[in-house]
Amino acid sequence: MSNFTYGHQKKGNSPVTDDVIKRNVNFLGAILSNSSEDEIEVWRTKLPRLPKAVKQGLKDNFGIKF
Numbered sequence: 001m002s003n004f005t006y007g008h009q010k011k012g013n014s015p016v017t018d019d020v021i022k023r024n025v026n027f028l029g030a031i032l033s034n035s036s037e038d039e040i041e042v043w044r045t046k047l048p049r050l051p052k053a054v055k056q057g058l059k060d061n062f063g064i065k066f
Contacts (some may be wrong), residue, residue, distance in 0.1 A: 016051055017050065025057035032064050 032040055044066060058064045 016053065020051045021051070021057060024051075024054045025061060027061040028054070028066075029058055029064065032058065032066075033062050040066075 020058075032043060035043070050066060057065045058066050
């Protein structure tokens with residue numbers, strides 16, 4: 001089946017895969033683990049719509065409350 005959609009069709013939310021979540025958690029965790037609280041606050045303002053799964057992964061794996 002094709003992924004093509006017509007302009008009048010609603011696009012559904014595509015779920016974020018586990019692999020994408022793990023890569024995002026590892027990437028952000030590596031950056032944020034060496035950051036100060038002020039630098040983490042800057043990242044919070046830059047990424048206001050971070051998925052809950054990524055936030056939870058940061059908390060579980062790196063102890064960072066995002």
